[in-house]
Amino acid sequence: MANIGIIGLGIMGLPMAANLITAGHSVTGYDMKAESVSKLAEKGGVAATSIADAVAGADVVITMVPDSPQVKEVVYSTGGLLECASPGLLYIDMSSIRPDVAAEVAASCRAKGIRPLDAPVSGGEKGAIEATLSIMVGGDQSDFDAALPILSAMGKTVVYLGSSGSGQTVKAANQLIVGGTYQLVAEAIVFLEAYGVDTAAALKVLSGGLAGSRILEIKGESMLRREFAPGFRIDLHHKDMGIVTAAAREAGVVIPVGALVAQLIAALRAQGDGSLDHSALLRGVERLSGRTE
Amino acid sequence: MANIGIIGLGIMGLPMAANLITAGHSVTGYDMKAESVSKLAEKGGVAATSIADAVAGADVVITMVPDSPQVKEVVYSTGGLLECASPGLLYIDMSSIRPDVAAEVAASCRAKGIRPLDAPVSGGEKGAIEATLSIMVGGDQSDFDAALPILSAMGKTVVYLGSSGSGQTVKAANQLIVGGTYQLVAEAIVFLEAYGVDTAAALKVLSGGLAGSRILEIKGESMLRREFAPGFRIDLHHKDMGIVTAAAREAGVVIPVGALVAQLIAALRAQGDGSLDHSALLRGVERLSGRTE
Numbered sequence: 001m002a003n004i005g006i007i008g009l010g011i012m013g014l015p016m017a018a019n020l021i022t023a024g025h026s027v028t029g030y031d032m033k034a035e036s037v038s039k040l041a042e043k044g045g046v047a048a049t050s051i052a053d054a055v056a057g058a059d060v061v062i063t064m065v066p067d068s069p070q071v072k073e074v075v076y077s078t079g080g081l082l083e084c085a086s087p088g089l090l091y092i093d094m095s096s097i098r099p100d101v102a103a104e105v106a107a108s109c110r111a112k113g114i115r116p117l118d119a120p121v122s123g124g125e126k127g128a129i130e131a132t133l134s135i136m137v138g139g140d141q142s143d144f145d146a147a148l149p150i151l152s153a154m155g156k157t158v159v160y161l162g163s164s165g166s167g168q169t170v171k172a173a174n175q176l177i178v179g180g181t182y183q184l185v186a187e188a189i190v191f192l193e194a195y196g197v198d199t200a201a202a203l204k205v206l207s208g209g210l211a212g213s214r215i216l217e218i219k220g221e222s223m224l225r226r227e228f229a230p231g232f233r234i235d236l237h238h239k240d241m242g243i244v245t246a247a248a249r250e251a252g253v254v255i256p257v258g259a260l261v262a263q264l265i266a267a268l269r270a271q272g273d274g275s276l277d278h279s280a281l282l283r284g285v286e287r288l289s290g291r292t293e
Numbered sequence: 294m295a296n297i298g299i300i301g302l303g304i305m306g307l308p309m310a311a312n313l314i315t316a317g318h319s320v321t322g323y324d325m326k327a328e329s330v331s332k333l334a335e336k337g338g339v340a341a342t343s344i345a346d347a348v349a350g351a352d353v354v355i356t357m358v359p360d361s362p363q364v365k366e367v368v369y370s371t372g373g374l375l376e377c378a379s380p381g382l383l384y385i386d387m388s389s390i391r392p393d394v395a396a397e398v399a400a401s402c403r404a405k406g407i408r409p410l411d412a413p414v415s416g417g418e419k420g421a422i423e424a425t426l427s428i429m430v431g432g433d434q435s436d437f438d439a440a441l442p443i444l445s446a447m448g449k450t451v452v453y454l455g456s457s458g459s460g461q462t463v464k465a466a467n468q469l470i471v472g473g474t475y476q477l478v479a480e481a482i483v484f485l486e487a488y489g490v491d492t493a494a495a496l497k498v499l500s501g502g503l504a505g506s507r508i509l510e511i512k513g514e515s516m517l518r519r520e521f522a523p524g525f526r527i528d529l530h531h532k533d534m535g536i537v538t539a540a541a542r543e544a545g546v547v548i549p550v551g552a553l554v555a556q557l558i559a560a561l562r563a564q565g566d567g568s569l570d571h572s573a574l575l576r577g578v579e580r581l582s583g584r585t586e
Contacts, residue, residue, distance in 0.1 A: 209467060
């Protein structure tokens with residue numbers, strides 16, 4: 001069993017840490033919010049008072065923070081990972097960040113003898129609690145092999161995808177497809193409602209055919225009921241669409257629908273819906289179509 | 294068992310007619326191609342020499358033709374359905390056509406005592422052969438109830454959706470989601486390839502999460518292999534995107550992604566790929582990105 005330091009104990013990080021404890025690991029956690037650290041201690045973890053404190057003595061360090069700047073902060077700051085980690089430490093960043101930042105962080109880690117993996121997840125709070133996350137991993141294959149037992153304590157589908165940054169690249173593609181599918185389902189629902197079709201029956205028949213998707217299956221009905229409590233917030237999806245459009249641009253790949261969806265998510269956020277679930281793209285289509293109360 | 298006249302014995306109509314024969318119905322078929330009519334006779338059907346011949350003596354008439362003009366031709370022409378049908382006849386149009394044309398045809402039928410249903414399908418040639426089509430039905434509930442045993446001989450998911458035109462409206466929504474999902478998967482694949490990610494592993498992990506869809510599941514691998522034999526042709530999806538964008542416009546519903554996907558499908562057709570499968574939207578993304586050989 002490993003000594004694991006985990007930094008970032010939010011909606012995702014805390015249940016993931018709990019699953020590592022359940023699997024028998026010794027887990028020391030840090031978060032900027034003292035309350036989150038206390039919750040970890042209640043679950044049998046060790047409360048750290050700083051990043052350095054969480055890293056000291058760890059064989060494995062995991063980060064689960066909001067965005068690229070926070071990862072860089074953990075890695076590069078005074079008292080941060082590069083300064084405090086022992087050589088040979090396995091560093092697994094499970095945040096969703098820019099692939100180029102993941103590659104840059106990985107290079108900095110290797111220069112210090114730290115073994116880096118980028119391992120963003122899909123599956124949300126539910127997947128984190130139930131240890132059924134999909135985990136998309138980039139880095140060295142041998143480091144992936146070493147990390148697999150730890151990652152398997154948090155997720156069900158753990159896949160090695162290629163060199164450092166590959167996990168983030170696939171997560172970016174995931175968010176492109178997810179955002180676009182929500183928009184398509186939203187356009188379909190508003191269209192069907194305008195024609196007075198039985199939408200519940202329509203979603204059933206759509207789900208049964210080539211239009212079927214996980215989103216239609218698990219979110220179609222709550223969209224019909226206009227239930228937009230997150231779930232996954234528009235603000236975070238906006239961040240992710242920024243990542244995928246920038247990464248596509250960097251690679252010279254043209255993604256017209258991805259770019260449009262990024263704009264539609266940006267519009268929703270600009271209109272004050274950033275804290276709603278991403279299925280609230282339905283509200284955007286209603287507003288565009290003048291179909292709001 | 295019913296006396297059924299079927300008009301349109303193409304890739305879809307012929308196997309659907311065969312399933313009606315298997316279910317014990319007496320089936321008389323007509324198609325502009327004599328060869329298709331002969332094939333029906335080989336399967337135990339009766340060869341008709343005209344629309345009037347297929348309609349005469351029928352309790353039920355089914356049409357399965359390419360587009361709105363062909364349906365209007367069958368219904369309104371001299372020797373057509375309105376002229377030759379007996380009052381009380383059940384007329385089921387299973388073609389994919391404009392919802393407003395479906396409603397117009399339905400009104401004309403009712404004026405003559407004919408009971409109309411619009412019942413377009415999803416599931417392709419495979420679904421037609423295996424009698425596993427999804428069938429989306431609009432019209433009067435009582436006519437739907439009367440038609441259900443017949444429709445069930447051709448499909449697995451048979452759903453009543455509302456008044457005349459509702460089946461076509463849901464089919465239009467289906468094609469919006471399907472076209473858009475192909476485009477999203479295409480953008481994701483080209484993006485992942487540009488970054489040198491293991492795309493087969495990536496599609497596996499994407500399928501397992503919120504990005505999962507029937508299209509990713511059954512078409513992802515053939516897209517990676519650039520296999521674009523139809524399946525469902527770009528030309529036909531182009532027709533369907535014309536239907537959904539016109540119907541949305543008519544209802545005052547704004548569908549930005551649907552409209553963009555319609556343009557991207559139109560581009561593929563303009564570039565000479567109209568006879569390829571709709572998954573060939575991948576070629577469009579490659580061309581836009583200058584990634585063609």
